[in-house]
Amino acid sequence: MPQLVPNLLRQEVARLAEQDARIDGRERFEGRDFTLETDCLYNAEGSAKVTMGKTVVYAGVKFEIRTPWPDRPAEGSLMCGAELRPVAHRKYEPGPPSPQSIELGRVVDRGIRESGCIDMNSLCIIPGEKVWGVMIDIHVLSDGGNIFDACGLAAIAALRTAVVPAERFDVGEDYTLPVNGTPIMASFTRVGGRYIYDPCEEEELGGDERIHITIGDEGHLHSLQKGLRGVFTPAEFAEIFKVAQNKCAELRKVVAEKEAN
Amino acid sequence: MGGYGDVQLLREDGLRLDGRKVDEMRPVSIQAGILPAADGSAMVTHGLNVAVAAVYGPMEAHPRKIQRQDRAVIDVRYNMAPFSTSDRIRPGFNRRSREISKVTAESLESVVLVERYPRAKIRVEIEILAAEAGTRCAGITAASVALADAGIPMRDMIVGVASGKIEGTVVLDLDKAEDNYGQADLPVGILPNTGEIAFLQMDGDLSPEEYDLAMEYNFKAAGEIHEIMVDALKARYEESEN
Numbered sequence: 001m002p003q004l005v006p007n008l009l010r011q012e013v014a015r016l017a018e019q020d021a022r023i024d025g026r027e028r029f030e031g032r033d034f035t036l037e038t039d040c041l042y043n044a045e046g047s048a049k050v051t052m053g054k055t056v057v058y059a060g061v062k063f064e065i066r067t068p069w070p071d072r073p074a075e076g077s078l079m080c081g082a083e084l085r086p087v088a089h090r091k092y093e094p095g096p097p098s099p100q101s102i103e104l105g106r107v108v109d110r111g112i113r114e115s116g117c118i119d120m121n122s123l124c125i126i127p128g129e130k131v132w133g134v135m136i137d138i139h140v141l142s143d144g145g146n147i148f149d150a151c152g153l154a155a156i157a158a159l160r161t162a163v164v165p166a167e168r169f170d171v172g173e174d175y176t177l178p179v180n181g182t183p184i185m186a187s188f189t190r191v192g193g194r195y196i197y198d199p200c201e202e203e204e205l206g207g208d209e210r211i212h213i214t215i216g217d218e219g220h221l222h223s224l225q226k227g228l229r230g231v232f233t234p235a236e237f238a239e240i241f242k243v244a245q246n247k248c249a250e251l252r253k254v255v256a257e258k259e260a261n
Numbered sequence: 262m263g264g265y266g267d268v269q270l271l272r273e274d275g276l277r278l279d280g281r282k283v284d285e286m287r288p289v290s291i292q293a294g295i296l297p298a299a300d301g302s303a304m305v306t307h308g309l310n311v312a313v314a315a316v317y318g319p320m321e322a323h324p325r326k327i328q329r330q331d332r333a334v335i336d337v338r339y340n341m342a343p344f345s346t347s348d349r350i351r352p353g354f355n356r357r358s359r360e361i362s363k364v365t366a367e368s369l370e371s372v373v374l375v376e377r378y379p380r381a382k383i384r385v386e387i388e389i390l391a392a393e394a395g396t397r398c399a400g401i402t403a404a405s406v407a408l409a410d411a412g413i414p415m416r417d418m419i420v421g422v423a424s425g426k427i428e429g430t431v432v433l434d435l436d437k438a439e440d441n442y443g444q445a446d447l448p449v450g451i452l453p454n455t456g457e458i459a460f461l462q463m464d465g466d467l468s469p470e471e472y473d474l475a476m477e478y479n480f481k482a483a484g485e486i487h488e489i490m491v492d493a494l495k496a497r498y499e500e501s502e503n
Contacts (some may be wrong), residue, residue, distance in 0.1 A: 044344035060344025078380035137343035142298040166343035
């Protein structure tokens with residue numbers, strides 16, 4: 001079902017923006033309350049549930065044994081996919097993966113892959129014969145805005161709790177998957193002419209383009225994505241990049257605290 | 262059903278491998294209203310199974326050819342998450358999930374007052390997040406609570422329960438091993454207030470007497486689960502009052 005053009009909503013968020021206010025009362029760079037639960041799905045080798053405002057997302061990690069690519073005989077593989085199934089919102093329809101869900105999965109995938117937190121060589125069982133394929137599946141159950149950050153957080157949190165099921169595949173003892181780093185995504189949407197952090201559903205509907213920034217432990221960029229119609233200036237990016245650095249560091253701390261408990 | 266009696270499923274003391282009595286159900290817990298984007302939702306944890314249901318609508322039914330002039334259509338999708346089973350499932354529909362979706366939709370159409378919403382569609386999305394035998398029943402229970410949570414008028418809710426047979430003994434609520442190596446499985450959807458049955462499937466081998474006993478167990482369990490469903494819905498309203 002096509003979304004009706006939310007003209008009144010656009011006007012309202014633009015009016016609020018003039019007073020530097022947001023529709024749900026947050027500060028410009030204030031995130032919504034969120035929860036993170038790990039190890040919450042029985043059959044997944046690693047799992048996490050993230051809620052951010054009205055957004056609910058699960059991620060589950062599964063392993064399979066596959067033959068390595070001929071040109072990389074000692075490297076395993078990592079794949080991250082997202083599904084935007086009709087359960088998540090009335091706007092999603094059944095059918096083959098939509099361009100949005102493919103974009104979502106690939107942006108999360110790049111952030112994790114390019115951060116180098118998984119050493120592909122550590123996924124080798126027998127060079128040239130057997131390597132682990134790691135699959136992170138993200139399941140969005142409720143889209144209440146900014147599913148990108150929720151998915152990114154769920155994916156890395158699930159990956160960091162994953163246990164390689166070596167016993168079940170008869171290739172040794174189970175062990176915790178080595179993950180060296182916690183890449184975190186921070187997303188911004190232009191609402192009423194300026195960027196805000198962590199858009200809610202109304203802000204996405206009444207806003208313009210979005211920018212997703214994934215930052216690793218050392219503060220380096222690992223993935224960037226601009227989505228939807230709109231343009232931005234280097235100065236605007238510099239401003240949100242600074243905010244993203246802080247937000248990602250905060251979230252990384254939460255993931256670490258969760259693991260320490 | 263799997264191998265006939267080649268795996269021991271009953272212990273010497275007559276209890277099952279997980280320590281349950283023959284007529285004992287796995288623990289069930291239910292939460293209503295867990296998905297903010299949906300009009301109604303529920304999560305059912307039944308043993309190690311986790312089923313989530315979301316309801317959207319009633320809404321316009323399209324394409325128009327699916328509309329019914331005199332009633333609403335119920336569009337059910339039962340889907341297992343890729344990480345819900347021991348081996349990853351490739352995303353997308355398969356024959357099993359299509360069949361379960363179809364019979365679940367038909368069961369729900371027998372309790373929802375569909376004649377109140379001519380030409381409309383009610384979408385019911387069932388997502389299985391963890392599977393350990395009995396997901397279709399957990400899905401039906403979750404769908405019923407989600408429909409009630411969405412405020413959609415119904416004659417009764419449907420409780421999904423199953424009994425089966427292991428080593429020649431009728432037992433309530435098969436777990437994974439019992440489902441794989443047992444001799445029969447009888448999942449039903451029971452209307453707890455009227456005592457009617459809206460969902461019925463069976464496979465394996467049951468004598469008429471065994472069928473009667475399995476049904477007796479199912480009705481007993483349905484009463485217990487129904488109380489948990491009602492409590493979940495009540496808790497939802499107590500929550501919203503605060």
